Amino acid sequence: MYRLMIIVFVYTSCRNNTPDYSIDVLQGSWLRYESTDAREDSMIVNITGDTAFIQFSSNQSDFTIGTMKWISITPVARDAQNDQGDFTLLDLSGSGSYYNATIFIQSDSTFTLNSLDFPSAPGGKQSWKRY
Secondary structure (H helix, E strand, O other), X not given: OHHHHXXXXXXXXXXXXXXXXXXXXXXXXXXXXXXXXXXXOOOEEEEEOOEEEEEEXXXXXXXXXXXXXXXXXXXXXXXXXXXXXXXXXXXXXXXXXXXXXXXXXXXXXXXXXXEOOOOOOOOOEEEEEEO
């Protein structure tokens, strides 16, 4: 039992808690091309610093151009077992409230965004590509 506790301690102590990505990889414009809320699947955001502003949204959208869609985008160490992606952020919902979300980088030009507070809600899962 004592040996198992030491192994667990060593394993958790050696895990990498350093983010794999800097905020720089997200800078620029991104197109939402697929999600669990098709009305929003043409939205374009522009990320500058740690904030994303809406550049385009459809006529059916709950969002308007110029609105802050994401705020407080922060690089973190990925922990997929605990639904922790490469970035944490606050995502503006259609109801006008900000909720916790995480971004998983898929490639240089794609990422997924998952709501942590309401993963099953419309828009709880989103796919984005560089625009």
